[in-house]
Amino acid sequence: xxxxxxxxxxxxxxxxxxxxxxxxxxxxxxxxxxxxxxxxxxxxxxxxxxxxxxxxxxxxxxxxxxxxxxxxxxxxxxxxxxxxxxxxxxxxxxxxxxxxxxxxxxxxxxxxxxxxxxxxxxxxxxxxxxxxxxxxxxxxxxxxxxxxxxxxxxxxxxxxxxxxxxxxxxxxxxxxxxxxxxxxxxxxxxxxxxxxxxxxxxxxxxxxxxxxxxxxxxxxxxxxxxxxxxxxxxxxxxxxxxxxxxxxxxxxxxxxxxxxxxxxxxxxxxxxxxxxxxxxxxxxxxxxxxxxxxxxxxxxxxxxxxxxxxxxxxxxxxxxxxxxxxxxxxxxxxxxxxxxxxxxxxxxxxxxxxxxxxxxxxxxxxxxxxxxxxxxxxxxxxxxxxxxxxxxxxxxxxxxxxxxxxxxxxxxxxxxxxxxxxxxxxxxxxxxxxxxxxxxxxxxxxxxxxxxxxxxxxxxxxxxxxxxxxxxxxxxxxxxxxxxxxxxxxxxxxxxxxxxxxxxxxxxxxxxxxxxxxxxxxxxxxxxxxxxxxxxxxxxxxxxxxxxxxxxxxxxxxxxxxxxxxxxxxxxxxxxxxxxxxxxxxxxxxxxxxxxxxxxxxxxxxxxxxxxxxxxxxxxxxxxxx
Amino acid sequence: xxxxxxxxxxxxxxxxxxxxxxxxxxxxxxxxxxxxxxxxxxxxxxxxxxxxxxxxxxxxxxxxxxxxxxxxxxxxxxxxxxxxxxxxxxxxxxxxxxxxxxxxxxxxxxxxxxxxxxxxxxxxxxxxxxxxxxxxxxxxxxxxxxxxxxxxxxxxxxxxxxxxxxxxxxxxxxxxxxxxxxxxxxxxxxxxxxxxxxxx
Numbered sequence: 001x002x003x004x005x006x007x008x009x010x011x012x013x014x015x016x017x018x019x020x021x022x023x024x025x026x027x028x029x030x031x032x033x034x035x036x037x038x039x040x041x042x043x044x045x046x047x048x049x050x051x052x053x054x055x056x057x058x059x060x061x062x063x064x065x066x067x068x069x070x071x072x073x074x075x076x077x078x079x080x081x082x083x084x085x086x087x088x089x090x091x092x093x094x095x096x097x098x099x100x101x102x103x104x105x106x107x108x109x110x111x112x113x114x115x116x117x118x119x120x121x122x123x124x125x126x127x128x129x130x131x132x133x134x135x136x137x138x139x140x141x142x143x144x145x146x147x148x149x150x151x152x153x154x155x156x157x158x159x160x161x162x163x164x165x166x167x168x169x170x171x172x173x174x175x176x177x178x179x180x181x182x183x184x185x186x187x188x189x190x191x192x193x194x195x196x197x198x199x200x201x202x203x204x205x206x207x208x209x210x211x212x213x214x215x216x217x218x219x220x221x222x223x224x225x226x227x228x229x230x231x232x233x234x235x236x237x238x239x240x241x242x243x244x245x246x247x248x249x250x251x252x253x254x255x256x257x258x259x260x261x262x263x264x265x266x267x268x269x270x271x272x273x274x275x276x277x278x279x280x281x282x283x284x285x286x287x288x289x290x291x292x293x294x295x296x297x298x299x300x301x302x303x304x305x306x307x308x309x310x311x312x313x314x315x316x317x318x319x320x321x322x323x324x325x326x327x328x329x330x331x332x333x334x335x336x337x338x339x340x341x342x343x344x345x346x347x348x349x350x351x352x353x354x355x356x357x358x359x360x361x362x363x364x365x366x367x368x369x370x371x372x373x374x375x376x377x378x379x380x381x382x383x384x385x386x387x388x389x390x391x392x393x394x395x396x397x398x399x400x401x402x403x404x405x406x407x408x409x410x411x412x413x414x415x416x417x418x419x420x421x422x423x424x425x426x427x428x429x430x431x432x433x434x435x436x437x438x439x440x441x442x443x444x445x446x447x448x449x450x451x452x453x454x455x456x457x458x459x460x461x462x463x464x465x466x467x468x469x470x471x472x473x474x475x476x477x478x479x480x481x482x483x484x485x486x487x488x489x490x491x492x493x494x495x496x497x498x499x500x501x502x503x504x505x506x507x508x509x510x511x512x513x514x515x516x517x518x519x520x521x522x523x524x525x526x527x528x529x530x531x532x533x534x535x536x537x538x539x540x541x542x543x544x545x546x547x548x549x550x551x552x553x554x555x556x557x558x559x560x561x562x563x564x565x566x567x568x569x570x571x572x573x574x575x576x577x578x579x580x581x582x583x584x585x586x587x588x589x590x591x592x593x594x595x596x597x598x599x600x601x602x603x604x605x606x607x608x609x610x611x612x613x614x615x616x617x618x619x620x621x622x623x624x625x626x
Numbered sequence: 627x628x629x630x631x632x633x634x635x636x637x638x639x640x641x642x643x644x645x646x647x648x649x650x651x652x653x654x655x656x657x658x659x660x661x662x663x664x665x666x667x668x669x670x671x672x673x674x675x676x677x678x679x680x681x682x683x684x685x686x687x688x689x690x691x692x693x694x695x696x697x698x699x700x701x702x703x704x705x706x707x708x709x710x711x712x713x714x715x716x717x718x719x720x721x722x723x724x725x726x727x728x729x730x731x732x733x734x735x736x737x738x739x740x741x742x743x744x745x746x747x748x749x750x751x752x753x754x755x756x757x758x759x760x761x762x763x764x765x766x767x768x769x770x771x772x773x774x775x776x777x778x779x780x781x782x783x784x785x786x787x788x789x790x791x792x793x794x795x796x797x798x799x800x801x802x803x804x805x806x807x808x809x810x811x812x813x814x815x816x817x818x819x820x821x822x823x824x825x826x
């Protein structure tokens with residue numbers, strides 16, 4: 001699928017919010033972009049990677065968000081505009097450097113794009129509200145509502161950052177990043193890619209007594225930003241009545257459409273800058289109102305601010321927000337319309353609840369469709385072998401990556417999932433106090449991102465350590481196949497020498513076995529061998545992401561070898577259903593009468609099923625038959 | 627004017643790309659376009675609904691379609707047509723469905739049989755103004771040797787039967803800009819679909 005992100009100025013195209021942010025960065029003349037992929041922000045770096053060469057700026061996939069932020073900040077210190085993009089949890093990783101860089105400031109525009117994920121469409125950790133980070137870091141934060149604003153605000157973020165020499169957050173949520181919309185493209189500024197670090201003693205560290213001075217300077221910058229942009233980024237959409245609505249992000253879009261549906265012309269205050277909040281703007285909007293309804297997803301940050309301002313300027317103001325709307329989960333028209341209906345005494349055209357009951361009835365008894373590991377996925381094979389050796393009794397430490405799907409039945413081998421690399425750290429704690437067998441599952445990209453410190457800690461502090469299985473598919477698969485140090489190529493497609501996971505681990509002094517993830521016998525042998533070792537031990541289960549194998553073979557015109565189940569042989573053996581249901585390849589289909597067959601359209605030819613069933617049950621389909 | 631399309635199917639089927647084709651065709655026609663794509667974990671064999679809305683800029687703000695308000699539901703998988711009923715209602719929604727089944731693994735793991743097509747139709751009818759089922763994927767495999775082109779066949783069918791109110795030529799142009807690498811096959815698939823749709 002081709003993107004229209006490099007269209008001509010003045011052209012109207014349809015872009016994804018994240019694509020529009022990437023276009024905004026290009027229009028702003030960035031010289032450097034660096035990121036670690038994290039959905040819902042992933043398309044920002046993906047698009048930037050795809051156009052970096054053509055436009056002429058530097059792009060990299062860094063090993064984690066902290067390194068990515070530092071890469072961008074270093075460039076911005078040298079007078080080169082830079083952007084980094086991350087998901088909300090990525091900011092937790094980067095924050096250690098983000099906070100002090102707010103104090104030191106930058107010499108040219110530095111934008112930190114952060115995507116929150118209310119409802120957790122692509123996230124498993126928490127529904128954290130990144131707006132608190134803006135307050136914690138005392139860093140400006142602006143928030144677009146739709147793809148056009150994604151583009152415009154990105155450019156504006158660079159301008160604010162450069163003018164006040166402070167990094168700026170561009171915050172989105174899933175439905176801003178992943179919504180599409182008509183966007184009018186602007187002029188592309190020639191990228192400035194070279195700069196210089198000019199020594200400036202006292203500027204780039206915040207050791208006392210400079211610390212307080214720099215802190216004071218941040219306060220001053222925020223005050224001036226509030227003054228200059230408070231009226232410009234926040235906007236009143238005038239209307240009738242003495243009840244007002246305050247909204248931001250995608251909530252603003254729902255609000256406008258909701259009012260339209262109910263035939264209302266209520267005044268709306270749209271918040272485009274969530275930090276610093278403009279007291280003057282809020283005062284202007286609320287001083288003549290009887291009541292306001294605040295539509296903000298997640299935490300009541302604006303609500304608290306409005307209540308505080310109202311105390312002085314309009315103490316009788318009724319403030320509705322979290323008393324009517326949930327704190328958890330993203331909003332949509334179905335959440336907002338009934339609330340608008342209640343506040344303004346209007347009824348939506350459709351009775352949502354009655355309609356929903358009807359839908360539930362229609363859906364009753366249907367087989368669920370949850371996300372599953374792809375056909376031919378190396379992780380399925382690795383999980384299967386580990387269960388053969390360790391059964392259901394071992395503690396299975398989970399981590400972030402496609403293998404998180406091992407949570408679901410029939411695999412059920414992710415007893416906990418906390419954060420990137422946390423599998424190994426938590427497993428270590430468990431092993432310190434329990435004699436249980438503990439197996440750690442960690443992906444290759446996660447290993448480079450946050451797996452190194454807990455694994456080197458095993459060599460330092462654990463005579464008896466958990467068994468670590470690195471599921472190495474050579475790529476960051478879940479977020480869309482971005483390269484990492486082990487992949488052998490960079491974000492701009494340049495070939496580099498891959499860092500071998502086994503070499504790194506050997507350097508830690510751990511016992512390492514490297515085995516094909518598609519070879520059940522060898523996996524089991526290696527696991528049995530490593531089980532007998534007490535100290536640090538790592539199995540690298542190596543198998544390319546099958547999506548990539550498939551794409552590679554297809555581009556070369558090589559057909560995938562496929563497999564078939566011999567129906568007569570199936571009848572000879574007992575309990576084969578159990579094996580089929582435990583392995584649960586999406587290509588296995590239950591036949592009309594008895595037994596399973598393999599759907600050849602879905603078989604991606606990993607050949608593991610041939611190894612797990614008794615000899616003769618699964619046969620290789622000859623090429624000619626394809 | 628406002629027209630709300632929902633596309634649904636299984637991750638990896640090309641639902642997302644089909645949404646982009648429709649969005650770009652609407653843009654070529656001069657409409658204001660909004661919509662949502664869901665990415666991430668759901669792609670892996672899960673359900674991925676995509677929404678495309680087009681029409682006048684004054685009437686469209688929300689990226690998502692409101693419950694019971696889709697004008698057209700393009701279901702690339704029949705079971706997912708049932709789950710799309712949340713966005714449908716008898717007074718306004720047209721369903722255009724491909725009959726190619728993608729049986730979820732949970733059907734065998736949990737021993738819940740995949741319903742017969744007649745059963746699926748019975749469940750969808752109370753939510754549909756009009757209802758058309760095509761062997762889009764079967765036809766793509768038979769005529770073009772590639773099942774995945776069934777998504778383009780279905781877009782063709784919806785265009786041909788005028789359930790999707792966009793000019794054929796604009797859809798063709800949108801296919802050109804969206805999948806230039808597989809252009810010929812996709813255009814053939816679109817023509818096949820147009821014929822199916824016109825005879826509906």
